[in-house]
Amino acid sequence: MLPLLLGLPALLAAPPAAEASPLKATEVAVCREIVDRGCDSEGRTFGPDVESVAFFTKIEGATGEAFVFHVWSFEGKEIRRSRLSLKASPYRTWSLKRVKDQPGRWKAEVLDPIGRSLGVVEFTVQPPKID
Numbered sequence: 001m002l003p004l005l006l007g008l009p010a011l012l013a014a015p016p017a018a019e020a021s022p023l024k025a026t027e028v029a030v031c032r033e034i035v036d037r038g039c040d041s042e043g044r045t046f047g048p049d050v051e052s053v054a055f056f057t058k059i060e061g062a063t064g065e066a067f068v069f070h071v072w073s074f075e076g077k078e079i080r081r082s083r084l085s086l087k088a089s090p091y092r093t094w095s096l097k098r099v100k101d102q103p104g105r106w107k108a109e110v111l112d113p114i115g116r117s118l119g120v121v122e123f124t125v126q127p128p129k130i131d
Contacts, residue, residue, distance in 0.1 A: 021112040023068065026090065027058035028119035030108055037092050044121075048103060048128040055108035056094040057119065062086035068118065070095040073107040103127035 030053050031039035032046070039056045046053060055070050066086040072079055072095075084093045099106065102125060109120040 021061075021116045021118060022063075023059055023061045023066065023086075023112045023118055025057050025110050025119035026060050027056065028110060028121055029056045030054070030121045030123050031056060034094050044123045046099070046123065046125050048126050050125060051100045052096050052098045053106075053123070054094050054096050055110075055121065056092070057110045058090055058092050059086055059110070059118070060090040062089040062091055067113060068093070069111040069113075071109045071111060072097045073109070074102060075104050099125050
């Protein structure tokens with residue numbers, strides 16, 4: 001009994017294990033456009049001519065009135081957060097972000113309703129070439 005009591009403070013002090021999200025992102029991609037509910041011209045680097053990019057996600061595990069957030073970050077700073085409803089499982093959804101004249105490091109991340117990351121894509125928009 002004494003060994004059990006000696007281990008009790010360590011058990012009480014340990015943080016609870018983070019629960020896994022019931023939602024799963026089975027596909028995440030950044031591309032130039034969405035065609036037939038999928039990514040077209042997927043990439044991690046986009047030229048200075050790109051107007052906007054799409055963040056595509058396929059989510060499984062949704063029940064009831066489920067939703068996810070698409071979070072867009074530029075140079076390490078969050079600049080947009082979109083709430084997207086999930087109407088079935090699996091469900092494809094996407095958001096668009098204008099990136100014209102904003103060269104640099106970008107990140108698109110999908111979060112569950114309580115902020116757990118389901119997937120992330122980092123990409124770069126190249127600056128215009130100077131002749």
